[in-house]
Amino acid sequence: MSEADLILVIVVATALTFDFTNGFHDTANVVATSISTRAMAPRIAVGYAAILNFVGAFISLEVAATVASDVVEAGAVTPTVVFAGLVGAISWNLITWYFGLPSSSSHALIGGVVGAAFAAAGAGAVLGEGVLGKILIPAIIAPVVAFVVGGIGIVICYRVVGGQRPGPVTRGFRLGQIVSGGLLALAHGTNDAQKTMGIIALALIANGSLAQGADPPFWVVVSAATAIALGTYMGGWRIIKTMGTRIIKMDTAQGFTAQGAGAAVILSSTHFGFPLSTTHVISGGVMGAGAGKRLSAVRWGVAGDIFTAWLLTLPMAAGIGAAAYGFVSIFGSGAVGPLIVSVIGVALTVMAFVRRFRQVTPEVART
Amino acid sequence: MSAAISALATIVDTTALWETVVAAVVAGIGVSAIFSVAIFAAARFGELGREGRSAPALAYGALAVVSGVAFLSAIAGGLWLMATD
Numbered sequence: 001m002s003e004a005d006l007i008l009v010i011v012v013a014t015a016l017t018f019d020f021t022n023g024f025h026d027t028a029n030v031v032a033t034s035i036s037t038r039a040m041a042p043r044i045a046v047g048y049a050a051i052l053n054f055v056g057a058f059i060s061l062e063v064a065a066t067v068a069s070d071v072v073e074a075g076a077v078t079p080t081v082v083f084a085g086l087v088g089a090i091s092w093n094l095i096t097w098y099f100g101l102p103s104s105s106s107h108a109l110i111g112g113v114v115g116a117a118f119a120a121a122g123a124g125a126v127l128g129e130g131v132l133g134k135i136l137i138p139a140i141i142a143p144v145v146a147f148v149v150g151g152i153g154i155v156i157c158y159r160v161v162g163g164q165r166p167g168p169v170t171r172g173f174r175l176g177q178i179v180s181g182g183l184l185a186l187a188h189g190t191n192d193a194q195k196t197m198g199i200i201a202l203a204l205i206a207n208g209s210l211a212q213g214a215d216p217p218f219w220v221v222v223s224a225a226t227a228i229a230l231g232t233y234m235g236g237w238r239i240i241k242t243m244g245t246r247i248i249k250m251d252t253a254q255g256f257t258a259q260g261a262g263a264a265v266i267l268s269s270t271h272f273g274f275p276l277s278t279t280h281v282i283s284g285g286v287m288g289a290g291a292g293k294r295l296s297a298v299r300w301g302v303a304g305d306i307f308t309a310w311l312l313t314l315p316m317a318a319g320i321g322a323a324a325y326g327f328v329s330i331f332g333s334g335a336v337g338p339l340i341v342s343v344i345g346v347a348l349t350v351m352a353f354v355r356r357f358r359q360v361t362p363e364v365a366r367t
Numbered sequence: 368m369s370a371a372i373s374a375l376a377t378i379v380d381t382t383a384l385w386e387t388v389v390a391a392v393v394a395g396i397g398v399s400a401i402f403s404v405a406i407f408a409a410a411r412f413g414e415l416g417r418e419g420r421s422a423p424a425l426a427y428g429a430l431a432v433v434s435g436v437a438f439l440s441a442i443a444g445g446l447w448l449m450a451t452d
Contacts, residue, residue, distance in 0.1 A: 059450050133379040138387070145388055149395035156396065160403035164410040172406035176438075183442065190449075257399050264395030271390070271449050272383040 004207060006335040007079045010342060011203040014086045016227040019196035021093055022105040023053060023231025026192065029282045030185050030232065037255040039177035049185040050233035056189025057225030061215050062273035063191055067198025070130030071110055072117040074205045074212050081113075081120045082203040083338050084328055087345060088112025088321025092313060098352055103309040104277030108317040109195055110135050113202075115318030119325040138274040139310070142265050143284030150261035150288025157253045158293070173252035180259035187266035188278050189228060195275050196224040254289040261285035280306060398441055405434035 001009075030053075031045040040048065068074065072081075089105070089112035096103035110131070117125040161169045197216045200223075204210035210217070250258070262278075262285035269276050283306055290297040328337035408431035415424035 059446070129378045137379050138384065141384065141388065145391050146395075149392055153396050153399035156400045157403045160400070161407050161410070164407060165414070168410040168413060169406055172409060173402075176402050176406070179439075179442065186446075253403075256402070260399050261391075261395045264398070265391040267445065267449060268387045268390035268394065271452070272380075272387045274383075274387065 003335045004079070007083065007338055008203060008207050008209070010335065010338045011079045011083045011086070012200055012223075014083055014090070014342070015196050015199050015203070016223055018086050018090050018093075018105075018109065018199075019193065019224050019227035020231035020234075021090065022192050022196070023050075023228040023233075024235035025093065025097065025105055025231075026188060026278060027232045027235035029279055030188050031181070033250065033255040033259055033286065034177050034181040037174065037177060037250060037252045039174045039181065039252060039255065045181065046233060048182060049188075050229045052182050052185035053189035053193070053232045054225045054229035056186040057193035057197075057221060057228065059186070059190045060270055061194065061197070061221075063194035063270055063275045064197040064201060064216050066130070066134050066273040066275055067110075067195050068201040068205065068216070069213060070127055070134050072113055072127060072202070073121070073125045074202060076121040076125035077117050077202065077206050078120070078333075079203045079206050080328055080333065080338060081116045081325060082199060082206060083341075084116035084119070084325035085109070085113030085321045086199065087324035087341055088115055088317045088319075090345070090349075091320045091324070092317040094349060094352055095316075096309065096313075098355075101305065101309045103313045104279050106192065106195055106275055106277045107135075107139065107310070107313040109199065110275070111314040111317030112321035112324075113199065114314075115321030116325040118318070119322035120329075134274060136314075138269060139277060139280070142269055142274070142276045143280040143306075146261045146265045146281045146284030147288035147291070149264060150258050150285040151292040152288075153257040153261055154254055154289045154292035157257055161253070170252050173256045176256045177252060177259060180256050180263060183263035183267070184259045184282070185232075187263045187270065188232075189225065191266050191270045191276055191278055193224045193228045194270070196227065197221055198275075200224070250286075250290065254293060257292075258282075258285040258289035261288060277310075280310065394441070394445055398438060401434055401438045401441065405431050405438055408434060 027046065027049065030049045031040075031042075034040045034045045035042050039045075086109070089108040092103065092108040092112070093105055114126050114131060157173075161172075197220050200220045201210060201214075201216040204217075204220075205212050262282040265281050265285070266276060266278055269281075283302070287298045287303060324341060328341055331337035331340060408427045411427040412424050412431055415421075415427060
């Protein structure tokens with residue numbers, strides 16, 4: 001195996017690790033509504049979401065194409081740049097997870113890659129128009145649209161079923177949530193798994209293993225789908241343990257509408273190749289469904305936290321990506337730098353997990 | 368201000384963005400509305416059936432079935448469009 005191939009293997013493994021953590025991170029968003037309204041038992045909800053995450057990854061390749069060709073100049077980046085970008089994204093995800101900030105894995109990924117490309121090849125390597133037009137503007141619009149759709153949707157639902165007995169209505173929307181929850185998992189799989197596919201495709205292009213503009217190979221699609229589905233499945237078990245303290249209570253109509261709004265926005269954006277933050281869109285749908293019933297039902301403080309995290313994520317991940325590239329470059333252009341960073345990264349991740357679980361476990365035991 | 372907006376319009380694919388917003392609004396609100404009608408009709412079907420009013424119950428039953436089929440068809444159609452277009 002040549003040194004270039006070894007770097008590529010490290011990049012692919014890192015990208016799939018990112019994909020796994022993305023699924024792990026986002027399980028709560030996808031299944032929390034179904035579990036809190038008792039539309040599905042936790043075990044079934046998590047398994048169902050994992051399967052549909054996997055299936056969703058095969059629906060479209062538009063987002064993968066955007067990530068591979070509209071964010072950074074493929075000709076100006078190397079697999080090491082992609083690796084540094086992934087380090088930036090994973091680091092920011094871990095930092096925000098450690099401190100409990102609601103950040104977007106997708107924005108962290110884009111930020112990390114942009115920062116690393118900027119550090120490696122200057123401003124010319126960053127496709128500003130693509131970042132603005134395909135990432136930033138849709139990132140602002142999508143959660144607002146989800147909020148509006150969730151808000152109007154719940155008002156219509158209440159108007160239509162308002163005079164009916166609550167029993168059949170609750171059971172009906174609970175049934176609907178099986179479909180809307182499934183759609184949301186499908187949407188999450190298709191948008192988020194494709195980001196990893198795009199990143200691996202970018203590394204393959206940089207390595208000369210894939211023609212520029214070509215679709216990701218099938219093994220990339222399958223491995224990205226598998227990684228996000230496994231992450232979703234594994235992440236769910238932690239959520240089930242602590243769900244009683246984390247999930248906002250909402251009725252089945254709100255759950256159905258919030259999930260429907262999130263799925264509609266993510267799926268239509270995916271169709272046009274916009275890589276969104278699924279976390280922000282789902283939050284927008286949930287807040288819209290809450291606000292449609294009663295404005296005070298929405299935890300506006302959470303919205304503020306999401307906005308702050310949104311502002312910070314791109315620049316912070318870009319900064320870490322650039323710093324990671326600088327550190328890797330100290331060891332030359334070979335595989336030594338990525339190997340050292342990988343070992344340090346794994347050690348720090350294990351330390352962070354151990355520390356966090358030591359802090360969380362006594363609280364969970366008390367509840 | 369207008370110069371900034373027109374500069375943005377040249378960078379952003381406004382057609383794709385607009386189509387995304389319209390598709391999301393129509394699909395999100397439309398599907399919720401259709402499913403609500405299905406639930407309303409199913410609830411009325413049950414209620415009228417218990418009261419022994421079979422003719423209106425049957426009409427609501429038919430409406431529930433039609434709305435349910437429309438709900439599932441809209442979702443299947445959307446996914447088919449995504450996978451094939």
